[in-house]
Amino acid sequence: MARIENAKSIGEWLDQRIAIETLKKVMQTEYWIPKNINFLWAMGMVLAATFGILLVSGIFLLMYYNPSVDLAFDSVNYTIMTEVGYGWLWRHIHGVGASLVFLIIYIHMFTGIYYGSYKKGRELIWLSGMLLFVLFSAEAFSGYMLPWGQMSYWAGMVITNLFSGGSLEAYGLVEWIRGDYVPGQAFLTRFFMLHVLLMPLMIIGAIVFHFGTLRIPHVNNQDGEDFDYAEAAELYKAGRVKESKVIPFSPVFLSKDVFVMGVYFILFFFLVFYKFEFAMDPVNFDPANGLSTPAHIYPEWYFLWSYEILRPFSKDIGLIAFAIAQVIFFTLPFLDRSPNVAPANRRGLFNVWFWLLLVDVLLLTFMGKLPPTDATFASIGAFSAYLFFALWIVLPIITKFEKKL
């Protein structure tokens, strides 16, 4: 056993047992972050904070939510909203948070794409981030089932139907997923389990992994500049902070994060108190009814772009296109053949590609919610879906011929 002496302080006592001083250095004061960054680099911590808020508000909601097909709707809309003190506040925080977490995830993703933060050496940062995106999507979808309103029910019906595989007609698989022929008690209880246990556990694991992947390749910076971190760290420790290209995670980087979080929370709570309707679809205020299909079924806004990719094609091709769209972002580090690590605006055609992709995803999102019965909307949607795939096909070609910086 290590030598343990009488400690003079709690810090020392802990240090003897769990090396808290070393831990602090490794995780905070000597975890080096590049200095040349902007507020978009705070999105990671904003996401961590939002996840924390979702977890805490979720725990409070869990105390009163009742996962039974007869009681779920009223436990959310009456018990929590009326009888539980500040229940409405926790629900609004949870609903708005679930929507905003995706907004920040998308900003975080497109920041990574713009600055080339997925390039050689940083592939695992990108891949673990995409894994988090998939896990958050599953978490969001399973959570959406819980109020057991019309949109919960019918979204559950439509999405689980996708697993029939089009012409494969694998209805056995669909029934296995639902635990019934149609969404019912078995369905609700298992999605409840996914939402409050399995998915959060996996998300927490993936977050730890995502942080871990940052350690060796280091965080990218605004110019994609590669420099000697050890040297820069020595300069900082020697007090020559102006010359050094790095800052410690805590407190310097964190102070900026906290400021950005402050701005974000002003927006967050403005939405919670005054503009929460966008996060709570009106259709879901009708209780689930298997005998009455709503006039329009659409997913929450963050799934609309991939939903729209499903729509313009015939059944089987649509499903394949949809499946590809779900995973195509994983392949980015491998389809981008250019070794350049630089912001898109210095990368010639890739810059055009980036903005086209962003606008295209936005267009797909718009069209995904509009009624497909309108010919104009349908053709804009189809065009955007074709463009989406065209962009991914040309990506290796344009990056292959990209001039080396």
Place this chain on the structure above:
Amino acid sequence: MNKELKIFAVVAAFTLALYYGVEPYAHSQMHKHVEGHGLVYDGKADIEAAKDEKVKAKKEAFWADVKKISELKGDAVAGEATFGMCAGCHMDGAANMGGVTPPSLDHAGVLYDKNYLIALIKDPAMASNVDHKYPNGTMTHPMGSISSMVSAPQDIANVVAYLKEKKAGHVTPREAFKEACGRCHANRYGKLTQLGELPKTKSNIATGKDIDRMKYDQKVAEEQAAVAAYMGKLPPDLSIMIRARGEHFMHTFIENPQSQLAGTAMPRVGLNHEGMEKVMEFLEETGDPSAPARAMAGPWVIGFFIIFTILAYLWKSSLWRDLH
């Protein structure tokens, strides 16, 4: 800093475009927009919507008669005597008649429009714009027998004058809902059933069973079955309908259900401005009960985060000042 603001402007612009596209714009395209007609009940919308020429002519004649009666001067005292005919059915504790329980008219004078009341006494099915439900003549409406009791124009004018004068007085949002909507629609979050207020009952201590509640529940179930048989389906509970449909939809739907849902069995109830306001107030109360608490807490929470952000900015500035 300047560069950061530019980046922020780009992010904000895309976020706002995203919001506009998936919220206000998408919703404006998803539902047909129906204009209200200012709670005026002159049959104009009914006549316009009529496809069959015969029906159209019938409606035109009907609403022309209503207009004539509305120009007569009603005598409230004479009306009170005639009202005795109405009170035979419209009384406290009335039983279901032909599918629906006759409503209390205690506040009819405040809640309903004058022209509408005239039309209703003249021909209930035509007034409530559900004549399509009675192919064997509108007199088969549960209230159709009124024509054999009160049919002379002056009598109608008198009864309406009586209602407007004596069945007025202050009405609460809850009473407005009960009288105008509550015989068909429950509001379980507001503790209202088709039979009115949910009674307070107690469980038997020895058995844990609430027998009075069971009896009441049975009565409600029977009433619901009668309403459902008459209406074609059980009219939905309205507890949070305002959240599901929005204020504009509810307003135009209540004003003329056919405008939003052609062919529906729901009658037009003829609310005037005050009646509509009261009913909507009750729907807001049960549908969005946290509104007052939000208004109280909102500024404090946002104020807290503004101060938090200012302090965070000062902290950040103090740490970053010497870095460049």
